[in-house]
Amino acid sequence: MWNSDLLHSWARIIGGAVVLAGVISLVLAPLIGGSVFSSLWEIEPLSYIGAVLVIVGLAAIVLSYVGPRLLGLKAPEAEEESGGMEQWSQVTQQYFDLFHHDLGRPLRRILGRERESRAILQSSGVAIETPIKELLDEIEKQTPNFRLMMSNIQVLVQLEAPNTSVKLQALEPSEMVRRIVDRYFPIAAESQKEITWWSEPSEFGIVYSDGSAIEHIVANLVDNATRFTNTHIEIKLTKNPTHFFIRVWDDGPGIAPHYIQHIFDRGWTPEFTRGDEKSSSGLGLFIARSLARRYGGELTVESVTEPDPNHHTAFLLSLPSGEPE
Template sequence: MTGLFRLVGSVRARAALGATLVVAVALIAAGAAVLGSLRSSLTSQADSSAQSAAREVAVNLGLGHRLEQLELGDGSEHPIQVVDADGRLRAASEALQRITGTGVTAVRADLPKTTPSPAPGDGKGEGREEDEPEEDKAENGTAAPGRVRDGHSFVTGTATVLGRTSGYRFATAQVDTKAYGTLTIHAGALRDAEQRAVSTATAVMLVGLPVLLLVVGGVTWLVTRRALRPVESIRAEMAAITASEDLSRRVPESRSGDEVARLAWTTNETLAALEASVGRQRQFVADASHELRSPIASLRTQLEVGSAHPGLLDLDGAVADTVRLQRLATDLLLLARLDAGGPSTDRRVELDSLVREELRQRAARDTIAVHATVEEGVDVVGSGGQLARVLANLVDNAQRHARTRIDVTLAREATTAVLRVADDGDGVPDTQRERIFERFVRLDDARSRDDGGAGLGLAIARDVAERHGGTLTVCTSALGGALFELRLPGLRAVQGS
């Protein structure tokens, strides 16, 4: 049962069902239109035939033919009734046995086929042919001519002729005669052809529609199954990757260039990025463990020696190791916050004041003099604490590598704030200028706690710069050493955007 529900809920099933429903609605609508058009066309033909028969009788009466002279046939082709103004049947087809729809059910004339009586006061007897005025007699024995009225009406009914009952379309025509007054002619035309054609078309549709829907559903199922086969391969491979936790595996890619192929390509790109991210995380944990292990081991050793021999305790070294641990923990926490992408602080930062304050605090304790050129009124938007950390990291880096001089310059270039920190040290080789911004990377071989940091300062500086919409690059300075250039959008640029 679960498998059935899963099958019905699959994309293939929904696509096949949707296509079948759409085709079914379209075919039913088209079939109804075809049947309606066919019925209308055949009804129009029957109306035309009935109208022709009714008009022929009306024309004959209008020409002066007497009722007893009309040839109405046996009614097998066109059952005909002739009714006077009083609704009495005056003539009908010979084999007509029953009729409905015309409003007159009589099938046999019950009145004598004589001319009306002459007007009162003429002194002649009633119903006598010799009493008719001379002008009303025709040489050939017909009555005086009349007039056929324009317009016809149509009704649907039945008639029984020679023992067979069938459906008919009746046309009604009227003629004004001098001999009989106004006469109404009802003439019918068989609807058998219409009924047979509609019945045949309906039967064909009832048989063909389910077959066609089965074909549409089956073809849609097969086509969808073939189209989604690569998707199933991607799903199966992703399930295997999840189970094995092997991010080096990739899903199969087709060369069709369609949506499924692009999905596979995007999935592989995501897996590659995820693999790289996990790799960086593992490397970060390993490097952090390595950096933490040395000061912790040193601090433990000093404390153990001090515990056994209080006189041998290196208190200054213990404090230095503790400070180093504190800085490393602070750096790791800041990197974690930057990686988490938490909310940034969008406040106005007076970068010129921040640079002056940082250099003023260093003047008393740093051995290498720092020469500063700071332009007034250089403001940016961001976190003052994080930007101060960038400046401190850049100056610390310059202090470790400079020989005699460090230059710090802050200026505004158009709408960009530019901070440059240059030293007269050995500089950075061209091949290493991007690598130094990676975490836990140090180009110097020395790893003593006095001479080198943990390799996180420049990585933090670049991350903060990019988080503030800026850049941090390195090149060769005019002093011969390294020149680090920080570019940040100025306050006016941020407000303008």
């Protein structure tokens, strides 16, 4: 097995020594060449030897840089660079985990206290005053935003890390949709919105993909739908022989054509007026599409806007079923 690092070092040392020997020969040639050797074409042979040594030595040094690439080996600098980037990525992930945990701690405490207070107030039988109820509801409402934002940032760190490989595993898309609906059903119900989902065929079976990544994409789509729908959201799971599809439909007001071209842009948020308090980071759809493409799929959108009575928005995620060969 060739060790490109070792090859590189030795080629430079030997090449350098040969160049040095050539230079010494060229320097000595006028002094001793003529007296020791007979001239050839009026130049002493030591000059020839010196020139050849310099050329061979320089060639060895140049080859030490170019050779490994020609032989299909990585140049040591590239290896160092990629190793460094990988290490950087791991360190970033570790910092992010700590950061996420530490940011989550105060929210867990607030959320725990809020749930405790709500339980005490409910068991007391006293009607909860509107401002207090609104405060308790707001804490619950902001928690899913926090969860999704943190996990968006975490996925973004992973997406931008170098050399991250795509890992496929067997997964049941219907179970994955169930998990997302578990998460958003109570949130939607709070504001009298309904979520319905089904799969065709009803026994959907297994696909080969990255479950966590798909769950992340669909969570972002359902999160958006929960915010903008008027009354209900429908999630439909279908497939053909090569791909499977998840369609997230909502009966919200729709997205105007001049906005729709920007919705997958990084940092774009759907709050249309500057005075609105922003409720999203604008990362969700950008990450969702990036993840879909990373796994060989696509995320598209179609929307019909008000005043059309059929106004709605539908996102379609298509991904290869990825049956291993």
